[in-house]
Each structure stands twice: as C-alpha cells, then as structure tokens.
C-alpha cells in the first residue's frame with residue numbers, strides 16, 4: 001500500500017454534515033482530523049453548477065431556514081452581508097394563471113369552483129377518516145385532510161416528489177413540515193376569502209448574492225482547507241481493523257464519521273451479507289434538474305416569485321424555482337436573461353418520460369411560465385441518484401439495526417443519506433448533525449438532531465448544550 005495514514009477522527013464527505021463536524025472540531029481546537037471527499041469541490045448535494053453559458057443552478061430549490069442559533073452564527077460569520085433576504089412567495093399551480101398561494105390547504109378559496117370548495121369543507125368538517133388511527137402516509141392524509149384535499153393536492157403532489165406510493169410511507173417524519181388544517185382556517189379561507197400565506201418555518205430565507213447556495217459551503221470549506229483532501233474516493237471499509245481504502249491510500253482511524261449513503265457504506269464494508277441485504281431496504285429517489293436559461297422579458301406575474309408546486313398531471317415537474325429572482329447573479333446578465341430551475345423525481349415506482357427536457361418546456365409554455373420556445377436561450381439537464389431519503393414504513397427498523405451495529409466499531413453514519421432521516425435532512429440539520437456527533441465523540445453529549453427530530457423541528461426546541 002503506497003500511502004498509509006493514522007487519523008484520530010476521519011470524516012467521509014465534505015457536504016454540510018462533514019463540514020459541520022469539521023467546523024466543530026476546529027472550534028474545539030482539535031487538530032487530528034481529516035475530511036476525505038471524492039469530488040474536487042465541497043457542498044455535496046448543496047453544490048451549485050455553473051453551466052457553459054455562465055448560468056448558475058443549485059441542485060433543486062435549496063431554501064435555507066435554520067432551526068439553530070449555532071448555525072445562524074456560523075452563517076453570519078462566513079457570509080457577513082453577502083446574501084439577500086427573501087420573503088417566500090410560493091404557489092400551487094393548477095392551470096395557466098390558476099395559482100393557489102402556498103400552503104394550499106390554507107388558501108383553497110383561490111380554486112374558486114364552489115362545488116369543489118363545498119366538497120373540501122364537507123370533507124374536513126365531516127371527515128369519515130377522523131376516527132381511524134393512520135398506519136401509513138396515505139391514511140394520514142385522509143385522516144387530516146379528507147378525500148378532497150387528498151385528491152386535489154396531497155396525493156398527486158406527494159407522489160410526484162416522493163415517487164413512492166403513500167401507503168408504503170410512514171407519516172411520523174411530518175412533524176411541522178406539512179401544514180395541517182383546522183376548521184377555522186378553512187372556513188376563513190372559503191367564506192371570508194382570507195389568505196394565510198406566512199405559515200411555516202421557511203417563510204423567509206437567505207440566499208447568497210454570488211455563487212449560488214454553494215457559496216456558504218465553499219466559504220466554510222475554505223476555513224477548513226488544511227483538513228480536506230479532495231478527489232479521494234472511499235472504496236472499501238474494514239470495520240474491525242478500523243481503516244478505509246481510497247484511491248489515495250489507506251487511512252486508519254479511531255473514530256469514523258461517514259456521510260455517504262448508508263446502503264453504499266454497507267456494500268463497500270466487510271459487514272455480513274445479512275446486514276448488507278438489510279441496508280438495501282433503505283429507499284431513495286433520484287432527482288433531475290432541468291434548468292432553463294431564458295431571454296428577457298420575464299412575464300410580469302413572475303416578478304418576486306420564489307417557487308411553484310405542480311400537483312397536476314399536465315407536467316412531470318413537481319417544483320419550479322424562478323432562480324434568477326433569488327439573485328440576479330444567478331444569470332450572466334440580468335438585463336438580458338432570467339432563469340427557471342425545475343425538478344422531476346424518479347424511482348422504481350416512477351419512471352421519467354422520454355424527451356424529458358422537451359416535455360418540461362412544453363408544460364411550462366402551456367402553463368404560461370414561458371411565452372414561446374424563442375425565449376429559451378439554452379437548457380441544462382443534470383441529475384443525482386441519491387436525492388430524497390424516503391421515509392418508508394421499514395426505515396426506522398432498518399436504521400436502528402444498522403446504526404447500533406456501526407456504534408460497536410466507533411462509526412457514526414450521519415447526514416441526509418448517512419442518517420437517512422428526511423425530517424432532519426436539510427442543510428441546517430445536516431450541519432448540526434455533524435456538530436453534534438463531534439460532541440458525542442469527544443464529550444458523550446446526546447445528539448438531539450439525529451435522535452429527536454420532532455423535538456428539533458418543534459417550536460419548543462431550545463439549544464442548551466453548545
């Protein structure tokens with residue numbers, strides 16, 4: 001073996017989780033740690049692509065809403081004033097010009113059709129599923145919203161995002177991530193035509209002026225640069241002897257923090273066949289980004305808009321972001337260009353259509369987002385196999401077994417796909433999973449984010465330990 005190294009704490013991956021761990025170690029003046037990253041850049045799924053025409057594209061709409069003061073302090077320290085603050089303007093699209101403000105279930109009066117509104121109200125008030133204890137996501141939707149909101153919004157939209165039948169999904173991940181509905185808000189919407197648009201944790205968000213969403217991670221990585229080795233892919237893990245093999249040699253560790261997908265981690269380790277098999281039960285979706293660079297003028301009704309949800313079958317897009325509204329520097333010259341970034345999901349249950357790019361464009365023209373094909377400057381298409389960790393009914397059982405097993409070998413698998421918990425798989429959560437796992441290793445402190453997601457996502461959450 002040409003290259004051998006001993007490291008106290010080895011971190012696999014320089015996405016938000018790996019960088020969170022690195023940040024905390026540096027803050028604690030711990031010198032003996034290394035971050036190994038297979039890419040030549042940091043950020044993981046929170047990267048930003050610059051295409052050959054100079055347009056920037058995040059990997060999907062990355063809206064930063066933090067649950068943590070610690071994370072906010074880090075953001076302020078590295079970003080200083082180099083960001084814009086946005087107020088969410090987000091809609092659910094039904095047909096050309098027919099938009100319901102998000103969250104849909106609080107603003108249904110925009111549907112206007114009286115028969116549909118009657119059915120929605122009747123279903124919520126006299127919901128025959130109210131007394132049934134839900135055992136999966138489908139039943140949870142019916143239990144909370146009734147059939148009408150289920151059929152008009154929740155079922156079609158969630159299938160588009162999750163690419164997984166809702167009866168195979170759990171609902172315990174939801175916490176405060178989905179706006180539930182109460183009779184008063186619904187009646188206020190239908191009878192008084194009152195809008196409730198400020199619900200939820202992401203109603204204001206920050207976005208870097210330059211460099212896309214990745215700028216935050218680039219700056220954090222810059223501060224840790226003497227600890228990061230890029231273009232180093234972990235290919236094998238020897239659990240008992242505590243080393244990993246990479247294209248840059250062998251690395252021995254005392255503690256390993258892995259942020260790569262947990263199923264792949266097991267497949268490249270020398271764990272038993274049974275455990276490797278178990279890990280394949282963890283399910284994920286693939287996401288395609290179709291970024292459309294456009295010539296000005298932008299339709300006036302898209303000014304200041306952030307993102308749109310598409311529950312209907314007239315396009316395979318589940319979400320579109322008016323990306324040049326996040327920062328004018330996301331396009332080479334805002335006087336000449338603007339941009340829409342669309343997302344389409346794929347899985348074993350949902351295949352993507354042939355000619356995806358063309359179909360996405362046709363859908364946007366039909367729905368009034370693009371005037372005609374002449375407005376299009378270019379289209380950039382890229383995708384990632386691991387995009388959403390699906391909270392299936394089997395997930396928690398599998399995670400408990402795999403994580404307990406790894407603990408015996410001083411291995412901590414954390415982050416969006418390392419931990420496989422969507423409910424704590426956002427950027428702030430991932431960064432904090434990295435921070436908290438370091439405190440676990442060094443001080444045996446509890447990891448609140450990974451093990452108590454509902455608490456962290458609730459209004460009751462108070463950071464006490466850092």
Ligand SMILES: Cc1cc2nc3c(=O)[nH]c(=O)nc-3n(C[C@H](O)[C@H](O)[C@H](O)COP(=O)(O)OP(=O)(O)OC[C@H]3O[C@@H](n4cnc5c(N)ncnc54)[C@H](O)[C@@H]3O)c2cc1C
Pocket residue numbers: 012013014015016017018036037038039042043044045046059060061062063064065232233234235259260261287343386387388414415416417418425426427428430
């Ligand atoms: C479509 C989409 C939309 C999203 N929207 C939002 C949002 O609105 N708000 C929000 O806060 N978050 C959002 N996220 C989540 C955000 O991207 C994640 O929270 C974050 O990137 C997870 O960080 P991580 O470090 O856990 O994992 P990752 O970002 O996946 O990073 C893991 C790192 O490990 C590296 N790696 C993997 N295997 C190996 C190997 N064998 N050897 C070496 N290195 C390896 C990878 O290259 C990568 O750099 C979104 C994600 C997606 C996919």
